[in-house]
Amino acid sequence: MEPIIGSWEANMDHALTRSPIDVCSSRGEDAVVLGNLGVVRVLKVNAGQDVQVREGDLCLLMPFGRLDRFEYAELAYAYDCPGTIGLLAERTKLDVRLLLRLPDDTAYSLTQWAAYGRYFTAWDNWQKAYGCWRTQVADDDPANHLVFGWGGGVAFAELMLAKRAGFRVAMAAGSDERVAFLRENGITPVDRRRFPDLSLPTRRERTDRDRHQRRRTSVADFLNVVKNLSDGYGVAIFVDNIGEPLYDVTLSALAREGVVATCGWKAGMRLSHLRGAESIARHIHVNTHVWRLPDSPGIRDFMEAEGWIAPEGSDVVYDFDRVPELADDYANGRIGSYFPMYRVNPL
Incomplete structure (x- = not known):
């Protein structure tokens, strides 16, 4: 070929x-x-x-x-x-x-x-994440809940599925082009540039007290945005395909009975969290990779029929x-x- x-x-x-x-x-x-x-x-x-x-x-x-x-x-x-x-x-x-x-x-x-690769991957991850969320929130209207994402095309495709399911949807973006693109497609854009120190300090910055204080400010500002978008409850399903630099922020933004959905690791695979805190908050962590081969024709046909495509x-x-x-x-x-x-x- x-x-x-x-x-x-x-x-x-x-x-x-x-x-x-x-x-x-x-x-x-x-x-x-x-x-x-x-x-x-x-x-x-x-x-x-x-x-x-x-x-x-x-x-x-x-x-x-x-x-x-x-x-x-x-x-x-x-x-x-x-x-x-x-x-x-x-x-x-x-x-x-x-x-x-x-x-x-x-x-x-x-x-x-x-x-299509971003869409097929998003399909599989969304099906698993939404299914897990429904095991704990069985009958509440998705319109009462926020799905948030940071990442790239996979997160975008996944949020479009969340939007179809009736959720409120928002995504972080770091450029005027991407902010406009999200808005045009019915996703609330959250300008990443408003929180310049949101990521974990690098190894060289770890002794810089001022850097840590700036991060605390950025995290607080970001969580306040999430609070406003979610009526104070936090994110029901958080699509996090970034990884380590933002993982603690993802968990802090998550609602009780919330789901962290991951199918990529753009900036760090090694993560840590407080297992007790995650258990008490009833957080479910969903990790998927690619999709199931026999599901491929069905995903393709859904894309064609429903216009869920780039x-x-x-x-x-x-x-x-x-x-x-x-x-x-x-x-x-x-x-x-x-x-x-x-x-x-x-x-």
Whole structure:
């Protein structure tokens, strides 16, 4: 097959920085071709007649390397799964079971579909988080409750599902472009720049008393915003795909019987909390990764039927020879879009 448009993901940044793991070392390989989410064109099928794709089909790549017994991903394709070849190549080959055809006569563009990885991941995380919340809050109206997120495209997609379910929704954003984008899509934007010292002090700053005082001020100001948005109760479901620098703030903002929903770890995997406090507050911690392979067709069909997909024009696309620039821009926070893409071959 030949890749058409690939989606730049956090896992690619993690691979380049060799953190939290060195994928080359983990796979026992000298070099790895990254890129596990994107739209591809099938060039040749070396399989029997019962396969679901044909030559010329446009398909989505499902990023499953090794599955567990319930068909969830244990190892990710073109990341930590040995022997897998990603989309940062003009031609490649893969197992046909990982291809999911685009809907016939789809109403959406290829760049809109290329953001599907964020949406499929959000779907799975939201289903688990909402289900857990309902085990403790069985019949109250979601309109009385706030879902908050910080992160990127996955958090955005998840909040759009929360909005469909009737929740109040709000999300932090750090640029004029993203603040406007959230507002246009019916999500209350909370300007991250209002709280400049919200993150944990770095190792070098830990002895700086003034830095700690500034953080206390930023945290108090942020929690006051959450209080106003939630009628004083706190966040019912907090989508936190950032991690360590903001984790204590996430827990402080959480309502009783609240849920922390995590499916990413952009800025820190190692977390700690007071187990007793979390138990007394009846907080549920939901951690998911990718989604279940057999669920893929249903998620695709929901996206097509309901228009739950990256808004038209919300992406930014880099040509193939600019991928190093894309990687640098992503790593340094210079991309305003939640959906950065790279184009490999012309349509």
